Amino acid sequence: MADRKKVPRIVVERLPLYLRALSTLEEGSLITSQELGEMLGISSAQIRKDLSYFGGFGKQGTGYQVGFLREKLREILRVDREWGMVLVGVGDLGHAIARYGGFKREGFHVVAAFDDDPTKIGKKIGALEIMDVARLPEVVNRMGLRVGIIAVPAGNAQEVATTMVTSGIKAILNYAPVGLTVPEGVQVYQIDPLVGLQSMTHYLEGF
Amino acid sequence: MADRKKVPRIVVERLPLYLRALSTLEEGSLITSQELGEMLGISSAQIRKDLSYFGGFGKQGTGYQVGFLREKLREILRVDREWGMVLVGVGDLGHAIARYGGFKREGFHVVAAFDDDPTKIGKKIGALEIMDVARLPEVVNRMGLRVGIIAVPAGNAQEVATTMVTSGIKAILNYAPVGLTVPEGVQVYQIDPLVGLQSMTHYLEGF
Known part of the structure; x- marks a missing residue:
């Protein structure tokens, strides 16, 4: 190989x-x-x-x-196994992500969910209890997680990414509309619908 | 230019x-x-x-x-104007999309939302009433919309795309995990988080 x-x-x-x-x-x-x-x-x-x-x-x-x-x-692709993922940010988007069957069917499971909003911490999302983001390093470490999903506002995303990386996360799916700076050896995949919309409208002539 | x-x-x-x-x-x-x-x-x-x-x-x-x-x-990029968008599929993801402030701030507005689920049709999502997807062509035509968002399951996505295109949609943001076939002159931007996850895990050595 x-x-x-x-x-x-x-x-x-x-x-x-x-x-x-x-x-x-x-x-x-x-x-x-x-x-x-x-x-x-x-x-x-x-x-x-x-x-x-x-x-x-x-x-x-x-x-x-x-x-x-x-x-x-x-x-x-190393998808011949199950992957546990940590999710940070449990707003509308985080909810949709946690409940998305397409990830589970392919072996990607959100196994821990975090937020910094005290009104959300302790609530449930499916079978998961939403935890205080301050507990992220401990939980990632204990569960040996390597994959993280960021679904927080743009202004908080880099801070979350940095915490993920120092906790041991090696692959980040980033839904926040902002580029992330991570050390070499850490992968980031950016989900950027606005880039999609803004590049497509370029081609719309005469409207 | x-x-x-x-x-x-x-x-x-x-x-x-x-x-x-x-x-x-x-x-x-x-x-x-x-x-x-x-x-x-x-x-x-x-x-x-x-x-x-x-x-x-x-x-x-x-x-x-x-x-x-x-x-x-x-x-x-033709983003020096406001764009109205049609959304088809009002599940968890569709809800997150319709409520996402990041689109509105950049001038992209969901102005019509459709589903084929009778229990959803007639309900409200924000200020919008969810309409029967059968009414899509009429509404797209009347409102002169050119941008569509697909947030339906994979199995329904091509049918929705075809209806959008014949109704006049020229740019499709596709959240369904399936490639779409569209005529030349129609843009598609695929949001594909699973591709992101599956390509990143390739690089995760020794886990």
């Missing part, structure tokens, strides 16, 4: 899309890079190049075995 | 980040591409190249005038 550090992030971010497409197909079937490409609107050459970083997995002329490729992608 | 079609989408998607950084600075001040780059973790060469697509806006050696560059970016 290629060195994890050497594979471009843009390549790694396409693997979940391949995995998602494969999961709609029969385990035992075969699929060519052309067919997979058509499902996703990605060129077959791109798919072959992306997978070649990890060894290829296909046979010239016959394509990929769906079940095998899926297993390999799950290993590469 | 460059032809809207010729500027790579990846460039257009960085402009909102520049705009966001500029909005934290004094209107009348100057900023160099180096300084802006440091705020965003983007190289100064990249920033100069991105802005050169639209004419440059800076003077060699003195940098950019914050207020002027901000105005130009707002024009380019």
Whole structure:
């Protein structure tokens, strides 16, 4: 397997899309890079190049075995296990995140939820009790968590990120509309709907 | 100004980040591409190249005038006006979207909300009455809306997208975890937190 550090992030971010497409197909079937490409609107050459970083997995002329490729992608992405996640910020968005079935189905579970609002601390969100964010380091450490979700306002996000990182979190899904500064070795994935809206309106002519 | 079609989408998607950084600075001040780059973790060469697509806006050696560059970016992104948006899907996520102040502050307003659940239709979300999704074409047409948000389950998303497009929607913010097929000339921006999580866990060694 290629060195994890050497594979471009843009390549790694396409693997979940391949995995998602494969999961709609029969385990035992075969699929060519052309067919997979058509499902996703990605060129077959791109798919072959992306997978070649990890060894290829296909046979010239016959394509990929769906079940095998899926297993390999799950290993590469390390989603062949369950991940516990810490959530900070339990407003409307935090509620939607904690209750989102799409994460759980793929093995990502919010196992601890925090807020700094005294009126929320002690309340329940599903089966979880909302805890004071001051307890974050202790809980992350005790549960050995590595994945965090930030759903606080922009002004609080960096402080939360810094606390997460010093507590041992290595991957942050950031819903706050602000870029985060984190040390090397910590991953951040920014969810930024406003960037999406503002870049799409650029293309709207004559309105 | 460059032809809207010729500027790579990846460039257009960085402009909102520049705009966001500029909005934290004094209107009348100057900023160099180096300084802006440091705020965003983007190289100064990249920033100069991105802005050169639209004419440059800076003077060699003195940098950019914050207020002027901000105005130009707002024009380019067409966010120097208010945009009405239609929201389809009023579950937990739809609620969070409709109530999200970050959109309103930047001039993006959910002005109509739809669902296909009879127990939700007729209820209120903020000041909006949730309408039957069957009424989408009529309302989009009457209000002249061009921007849509999809917050329905994956299995319903393509159908909603198709209805939106035939009704006149030209830009879709898609929260459903599924790729959408739309005709040329329609923009889609996918919000995909699972892709984020699954690509980040790839980098988590030894856990």
